Amino acid sequence: MRFKVRDKMVLLLVLLGLLSYVNGTTLQPMIFIFTSLMIGFMKMMVTIELFLPLMVMIGNRGVFYGAFYTFVLVMNQVATYYAAEFALLYNWQQFYLFTAVLCFILALIHWIFMHNKYFALKVPLHYIDWLSILLFISTFMFSAYVYSFGRQQDWFNSKNIINASIAAFVSFALLSIRQLTLKRPYLSFKIFTKNNVQHGLFMLFWLGMFLGTASIQNTFAVGVLGYDQLTNTRLSLLMIPGIILAGVLAIFWFKKEKPLKMYIFSGFAAMVGYAIIMYFSMVLEFSYDNWYLPMFLKGYGMCSLFISVWFYTLDKLEMDEMLAAIGLVLVWRTFLAVGIFSTLYSWFQYRFQVTAIGDLAVYMDGMTFTPQNVAANMKAIQLNAIIIATKKIFGYIILVGFGVLIYVATHHFGAKRFQYFRFVRVLGGKSVIARRRLRERKKLLEEIKDAAGPAV
Numbered sequence: 001m002r003f004k005v006r007d008k009m010v011l012l013l014v015l016l017g018l019l020s021y022v023n024g025t026t027l028q029p030m031i032f033i034f035t036s037l038m039i040g041f042m043k044m045m046v047t048i049e050l051f052l053p054l055m056v057m058i059g060n061r062g063v064f065y066g067a068f069y070t071f072v073l074v075m076n077q078v079a080t081y082y083a084a085e086f087a088l089l090y091n092w093q094q095f096y097l098f099t100a101v102l103c104f105i106l107a108l109i110h111w112i113f114m115h116n117k118y119f120a121l122k123v124p125l126h127y128i129d130w131l132s133i134l135l136f137i138s139t140f141m142f143s144a145y146v147y148s149f150g151r152q153q154d155w156f157n158s159k160n161i162i163n164a165s166i167a168a169f170v171s172f173a174l175l176s177i178r179q180l181t182l183k184r185p186y187l188s189f190k191i192f193t194k195n196n197v198q199h200g201l202f203m204l205f206w207l208g209m210f211l212g213t214a215s216i217q218n219t220f221a222v223g224v225l226g227y228d229q230l231t232n233t234r235l236s237l238l239m240i241p242g243i244i245l246a247g248v249l250a251i252f253w254f255k256k257e258k259p260l261k262m263y264i265f266s267g268f269a270a271m272v273g274y275a276i277i278m279y280f281s282m283v284l285e286f287s288y289d290n291w292y293l294p295m296f297l298k299g300y301g302m303c304s305l306f307i308s309v310w311f312y313t314l315d316k317l318e319m320d321e322m323l324a325a326i327g328l329v330l331v332w333r334t335f336l337a338v339g340i341f342s343t344l345y346s347w348f349q350y351r352f353q354v355t356a357i358g359d360l361a362v363y364m365d366g367m368t369f370t371p372q373n374v375a376a377n378m379k380a381i382q383l384n385a386i387i388i389a390t391k392k393i394f395g396y397i398i399l400v401g402f403g404v405l406i407y408v409a410t411h412h413f414g415a416k417r418f419q420y421f422r423f424v425r426v427l428g429g430k431s432v433i434a435r436r437r438l439r440e441r442k443k444l445l446e447e448i449k450d451a452a453g454p455a456v
C-alpha cells in the first residue's frame with residue numbers, strides 16, 4: 001500500500017498536535033504513558049521521512065551525519081532550556097499547548113509546500129507483523145518501568161519491580177523466537193553478526209556510561225550547589241560550542257576520508273577529560289565559571305561519538321538493513337545503555353553516601369563536638385557526603401574510560417591489521433623478484449604463442 005508523502009506527514013503532525021494537547025489537559029499518569037508512547041512512535045516516522053531524502057541528496061553519509069547530528073543536538077539543548085523557561089514563567093501544561101500549536105502550524109506548512117506524490121515503493125500492510133510490534137513495545141515499556149521506579153520502590157524488594165522485570169524478559173524472549181520463525185521478520189537479527197555492528201554497539205554501551213553522568217551532575221548542581229531548575233538547564237547550553245566544533249570537524253574528516261579511529265578516540269578522550277575535571281573540581285565552592293571547560297568537553301565528546309560511532313555501526317549496511325537496524329540501535333544507545341548506567345549511578349550514589357556519612361561520623365563524639373554544633377553543621381556533613389559519593393562514581397568512570405581508550409586505540413576499525421614489509425635481496429645487480437617476474441613473463445608469452453598457433 002502506498003500513501004502520499006504529504007498526506008502522511010500532515011496526518012502525523014496533526015496527531016502529534018492532538019496528543020500534545022491531551023498531555024497539556026490531563027493529570028492522569030496512565031494517559032501520559034500512552035500518549036508518550038504514541039508520540040515517540042509518530043515522531044520517529046516524521047524524522048525518518050525527513051532523514052532519508054536529505055541523506056540521499058547529500059550523498060556522503062558521514063558528512064550528512066556531521067551536519068544532521070550537530071543541528072539536532074544544538075536544537076535539543078536550546079529547546080530544553082526554553083522549555084524549562086516557558087514552564088517556569090507559565091506552567092508545564094502551557095508548554096504542551098504551545099507544542100500542539102507548533103505541530104498544527106507545521107502541518108499547514110507541509111500541506112501548502114510539500115509535493116503531492118506517492119512513495120516510490122509499495123509495502124503491503126500484511127507484511128507488518130503487529131504481534132512483534134506489541135512484544136517490542138511491552139519489552140521496553142516494562143524495562144522503562146524498572147529503570148524509572150526501581151530506586152523509588154527499593155528495586156527487587158518490590159513485587160512490582162520483580163514482575164516488571166520478568167515481563168520484560170519474557171516479552172523479549174518471545175520477540176526473539178518469533179523473529180527467528182517468521183518469513184518476513186519485523187526485526188532482523190542478522191545484522192548483529194557483522195563485526196562493525198558488534199563493536200559499534202559495544203562502544204555505544206560505553207557512551208551510555210558517560211551520558212548517564214547527567215543524573216549525578218544534576219545531583220551535584222541542584223543538591224549541593226543549590227541551582228534552581230532554570231540555572232541547571234542553562235548548563236546544557238554550555239555544551240553547544242563543543243557540539244559545533246565536533247560537527248565541523250566531522251564534516252572535514254569525512255570529506256577528506258580520514259580513518260575513524262582518531263576521531264572516535266578524541267570523542268572518548270573528551271568524555272574522560274570531562275570526568276577527570278569533575279572529579280578534581282567538585283567542592284562546595286564550585287563556581288559557575290568552572291562549568292565552561294567540562295561542559296565544552298562533554299558537548300564535543302557527545303556529538304563526535306554520536307556521529308562517528310553511529311556511522312561506524314551502520315557502515316556497509318544496505319538501505320533495508322540500515323532501516324531495520326536504526327530502531328534497535330537507537331533503543332540501545334538512547335534507552336538501554338543510558339538507562340542501565342543511570343540506574344547504577346543512582347544505586348551507587350545512595351550506597352556511597354551512606355558509607356560517607358558513616359566515615360565522617362567516626363571523627364565525631366561528645367568530647368569534640370557538642371550536639372548543638374553537630375546539628376548546626378548537619379547540612380555541611382550531608383553535602384560533603386554527596387560530594388564524596390559523586391567523586392567515587394566519577395573515579396570509577398575514569399578508570400573504565402581509560403580502558404575504553406585502550407580498546408579504541410587497539411581496534412582496527414576495518415583497516416588492515418598487519419602489513420608485511422617486503423625486503424628485496426640484490427644479487428649481481430638484479431633482484432630476485434625481478435628475475436622471477438621475467439620468468440613468469442616468458443612463460444606467459446609461450447602460452448600465448450601456443451594458443452595463437454591453433455587459432456591461425
